[in-house]
Amino acid sequence: MQTSPAPPDFQEITPTAPIAAATHGWRAKCLQRLIRLGLPVPRTVALSSDAVRAIAAGRAPDTAALWSGLGEVLVSVRPSARNPDWGGPGTMLNIGMNDRQHAVLCARHGAARADVLYLRFVQSYAIHVARLDPDLFAGLAAESADTTPGESIETALRLYEQETDEPFPQDPARQLAEVLRSMARAWEGTSARLLRQAKGAPADAGLGLVVQRMALGIGQGECGTGAIQFVDGTTGRPQITGRYRRQAQRPHPHDEGSTAEELFLTHDPRGPSLQDLCPEVYADLCAHGEICRARLREEMQIEFTLEDGRLAVLDAVRVGRSSRAAVAIAVSLARDGIIPREEAIRRVEPRALSELLHRQVDPRGPRDVFARGIAASPGAAQGRIVFTSDGAQASAARGEPCILVRRETAPEDIRGMHAAAGVLTERGGTTSHAAVIARGLGLPCVVGASDLRINLRDRTLATRDGRVFAEGEVITVDGTRGEALAGEVAMLEPAPDDAFRTLLDWADTIRDIGIRANADTPQDARIARDFHAEGIGLCRTEHMFFEGDRLTVMREMIFADSPEERAAALERLLPMQRADFLHLFEIMHGLPVCIRLFDLPLHEFLPQSRDGLLELAKALDRPLSDVTRRAEALAEFNPMLGMRGVRLGITFPEIYEMQARAIFEAAVESAARGRPAVPEIMIPLVSAVREVELIKTRLESVAAAVRNSSGQPLTFRLGVMVETPRAALRAGEIATHVAFLSFGTNDLTQMTYGLSRDDAGRFMGAYVQAGVYPEDPFHTLDVDGVGELLLTGAARARRTRPDLTLAVCGEHGGNAESIAFCRMAGFDYVSCSPFRVPVARLAAAHLALAMREKVNNG
Ligand code: PEP
Numbered sequence: 001m002q003t004s005p006a007p008p009d010f011q012e013i014t015p016t017a018p019i020a021a022a023t024h025g026w027r028a029k030c031l032q033r034l035i036r037l038g039l040p041v042p043r044t045v046a047l048s049s050d051a052v053r054a055i056a057a058g059r060a061p062d063t064a065a066l067w068s069g070l071g072e073v074l075v076s077v078r079p080s081a082r083n084p085d086w087g088g089p090g091t092m093l094n095i096g097m098n099d100r101q102h103a104v105l106c107a108r109h110g111a112a113r114a115d116v117l118y119l120r121f122v123q124s125y126a127i128h129v130a131r132l133d134p135d136l137f138a139g140l141a142a143e144s145a146d147t148t149p150g151e152s153i154e155t156a157l158r159l160y161e162q163e164t165d166e167p168f169p170q171d172p173a174r175q176l177a178e179v180l181r182s183m184a185r186a187w188e189g190t191s192a193r194l195l196r197q198a199k200g201a202p203a204d205a206g207l208g209l210v211v212q213r214m215a216l217g218i219g220q221g222e223c224g225t226g227a228i229q230f231v232d233g234t235t236g237r238p239q240i241t242g243r244y245r246r247q248a249q250r251p252h253p254h255d256e257g258s259t260a261e262e263l264f265l266t267h268d269p270r271g272p273s274l275q276d277l278c279p280e281v282y283a284d285l286c287a288h289g290e291i292c293r294a295r296l297r298e299e300m301q302i303e304f305t306l307e308d309g310r311l312a313v314l315d316a317v318r319v320g321r322s323s324r325a326a327v328a329i330a331v332s333l334a335r336d337g338i339i340p341r342e343e344a345i346r347r348v349e350p351r352a353l354s355e356l357l358h359r360q361v362d363p364r365g366p367r368d369v370f371a372r373g374i375a376a377s378p379g380a381a382q383g384r385i386v387f388t389s390d391g392a393q394a395s396a397a398r399g400e401p402c403i404l405v406r407r408e409t410a411p412e413d414i415r416g417m418h419a420a421a422g423v424l425t426e427r428g429g430t431t432s433h434a435a436v437i438a439r440g441l442g443l444p445c446v447v448g449a450s451d452l453r454i455n456l457r458d459r460t461l462a463t464r465d466g467r468v469f470a471e472g473e474v475i476t477v478d479g480t481r482g483e484a485l486a487g488e489v490a491m492l493e494p495a496p497d498d499a500f501r502t503l504l505d506w507a508d509t510i511r512d513i514g515i516r517a518n519a520d521t522p523q524d525a526r527i528a529r530d531f532h533a534e535g536i537g538l539c540r541t542e543h544m545f546f547e548g549d550r551l552t553v554m555r556e557m558i559f560a561d562s563p564e565e566r567a568a569a570l571e572r573l574l575p576m577q578r579a580d581f582l583h584l585f586e587i588m589h590g591l592p593v594c595i596r597l598f599d600l601p602l603h604e605f606l607p608q609s610r611d612g613l614l615e616l617a618k619a620l621d622r623p624l625s626d627v628t629r630r631a632e633a634l635a636e637f638n639p640m641l642g643m644r645g646v647r648l649g650i651t652f653p654e655i656y657e658m659q660a661r662a663i664f665e666a667a668v669e670s671a672a673r674g675r676p677a678v679p680e681i682m683i684p685l686v687s688a689v690r691e692v693e694l695i696k697t698r699l700e701s702v703a704a705a706v707r708n709s710s711g712q713p714l715t716f717r718l719g720v721m722v723e724t725p726r727a728a729l730r731a732g733e734i735a736t737h738v739a740f741l742s743f744g745t746n747d748l749t750q751m752t753y754g755l756s757r758d759d760a761g762r763f764m765g766a767y768v769q770a771g772v773y774p775e776d777p778f779h780t781l782d783v784d785g786v787g788e789l790l791l792t793g794a795a796r797a798r799r800t801r802p803d804l805t806l807a808v809c810g811e812h813g814g815n816a817e818s819i820a821f822c823r824m825a826g827f828d829y830v831s832c833s834p835f836r837v838p839v840a841r842l843a844a845a846h847l848a849l850a851m852r853e854k855v856n857n858g
């Protein structure tokens with residue numbers, strides 16, 4: 001490539017050549033940048049994606065003209081798609097190798113080295129260009145112990161001729177043309193197309209190619225090849241890593257058993273290093289790394305060759321990185337002033353943050369997946385299988401991690417879930433009980449693994465393909481991918497480090513929608529604060545009644561025969577609730593705490609099994625028949641639409657009155673301790689304005705009583721959860737009575753679709769696959785239907801009360817697309833599980849940045 005200019009299909013890469021990522025691909029553009037920065041890149045030409053498309057369609061590239069200017073060299077061809085993540089066919093090396101070149105190299109470098117190059121090229125060409133079966137060439141490994149490379153070449157050439165009915169092509173121009181054609185066609189193949197589209201490539205994405213003069217990496221002086229990077233790909237911390245192999249080209253699939261000598265890059269007491277051998281080359285590489293970082297504004301891995309001590313930089317690619325490293329690198333580039341903070345924020349995918357918050361299955365390890373379901377709560381956990389909550393608690397008491405495996409979970413499983421390391425259920429969807437609670441607890445969870453069969457009698461778990469796991473066997477739940485794996489696997493530890501916190505602090509200065517957390521317990525609240533949630537947006541109080549002896553008192557309240565008996569039981573619950581709220585107020589330090597009054601249907605507090613009912617009868621000192629009759633009376637055909645939420649509050653007013661008293665007394669106490677709190681109280685499942693009026697009157701009278709008895713001032717903000725379509729439609733009149741509306745999009749989705757939260761998992765997969773729903777509407781807000789109710793409700797409410805606070809507190813609050821919708825609709829905040837708060841903070845900043853960009857671009 002030294003003498004004549006490149007023919008029209010090929011654009012020589014020079015500092016001023018018209019090369020762009022859009023036409024020639026990222027690699028061509030990157031090589032041009034390296035050349036502009038003065039790095040010693042061998043002569044390279046680029047083919048545009050249009051030229052490659054024409055080659056795939058049958059046009060013959062003018063490789064003869066290109067080759068005539070090359071002289072005695074070999075070349076490589078590499079893919080250059082517009083985006084490196086879209087992949088492309090593998091690199092081909094040593095094109096131009098033939099009998100004549102072989103003879104020249106034998107004379108120059110000795111037969112052994114020349115043979116290795118020739119054999120390697122024949123194999124690659126046969127497999128990737130002529131598409132011969134790789135097995136044909138097994139055992140012909142270069143430098144193999146069984147055959148000499150010379151014999152292997154002869155065998156490979158003979159096999160090639162036998163299989164293709166023609167001798168191995170000796171004309172370098174033809175070799176190159178065939179390589180280009182085969183790479184162009186590989187790009188058009190169906191599986192390659194599907195793979196890149198899954199990574200976001202448009203349907204018409206093209207492929208550029210780069211043809212580069214080879215630096216052989218063999219010769220008399222110091223020769224070899226390597227790759228160097230300046231940060232660790234797992235942690236993102238500064239660290240020189242990579243490899244250098246003497247007298248070798250880049251590693252090759254057929255290199256097993258290769259005798260090429262591998263050296264350390266930096267000085268190392270265990271053996272020789274490139275730094276010791278060639279300190280100047282090493283220093284040059286470090287300087288190149290630094291200049292790439294500063295000018296390409298990225299951490300790059302540099303691929304290089306040494307030929308007689310002369311350094312050639314063949315390529316540079318973005319350092320492969322874990323999510324943790326992506327955060328560390330972005331923050332470090334911004335701290336060094338190389339990229340602005342906004343750019344650092346934009347470079348980190350919000351969803352990737354959850355990898356920093358939970359343990360993850362190491363993606364490099366083997367995976368024996370025995371079941372797939374819905375990825376309900378991210379992170380991974382391993383432990384022994386238990387099938388009951390009691391089993392989980394016993395296991396925790398022994399200090400043994402366990403995985404709670406259930407058909408589905410019910411509120412009475414809360415304690416088991418607290419004790420378990422992870423949860424796997426046969427039934428359920430994104431907002432089923434197990435999913436919601438697990439997300440709240442930060443517990444890895446897979447739900448709706450419908451191919452599993454749990455046999456409680458045998459205490460076994462059977463898979464679709466006939467495998468059986470017994471209680472006590474170790475399994476791994478991967479809640480990030482929605483998979484259950486057999487046995488223990490290698491894990492990566494979470495790392496919400498300094499860089500993570502810094503990036504989120506920067507995001508907070510940019511986002512323009514509030515982020516609160518759904519937190520029911522002091523532990524949740526602490527996590528929420530730690531992740532800088534701006535308050536609690538939903539405290540589901542019923543979860544407080546499943547703990548220890550409270551459940552018994554709760555059950556006594558349910559079985560009370562008279563209002564007096566009920567009042568006595570509630571009197572015992574009052575101090576417990578007061579302590580709960582006081583604790584939350586203290587942890588949240590004056591940030592808003594939004595408490596939802598009791599929502600659950602009462603039967604959820606009762607045992608389901610006969611044994612459980614018998615135990616309850618003993619505890620309550622009542623006949624079993626009495627307890628069973630009462631349990632049956634409370635049972636509902638459709639409890640989600642039954643006596644729950646405000647309906648319960650109106651039917652049993654004492655419950656809400658006790659909760660209100662507990663909240664107000666806790667607020668007074670908190671103020672007395674120097675932590676003033678303004679509680680927010682939220683009424684669930686409202687469908688009629690009269691419900692709000694009734695509850696509001698009662699709450700105000702309790703507040704007045706507490707003011708009187710304490711002699712302290714007391715204020716609270718009242719809100720309504722909009723969870724029924726009717727509440728959304730009547731939001732205008734509801735708003736006249738309240739300070740805020742919080743859309744409970746879990747129930748609102750359920751009721752808008754007429755789709756049970758707990759049963760939808762059974763057919764959701766099929767529905768999404770058939771395109772009936774574009775996505776699971778419990779996961780991503782249905783902007784067309786449920787979204788319209790949000791917009792209508794918000795507009796009607798704000799027309800009545802322009803200063804009304806609007807929020808979303810369903811599971812959608814932690815989902816980036818749903819946050820975008822809420823922001824666009826002018827909502828004040830979203831509230832999500834504590835562990836999703838960081839993701840929501842970053843997603844909200846991305847949205848604000850995208851809006852700024854839109855405005856700036858007119
Ligand atoms: C909702 O329905 O969106 C909600 C937040 O309440 P829950 O999930 O407790 O029903």
Ligand code: MG
Binds near residue numbers: 746
């Ligand atoms: Mg609800």
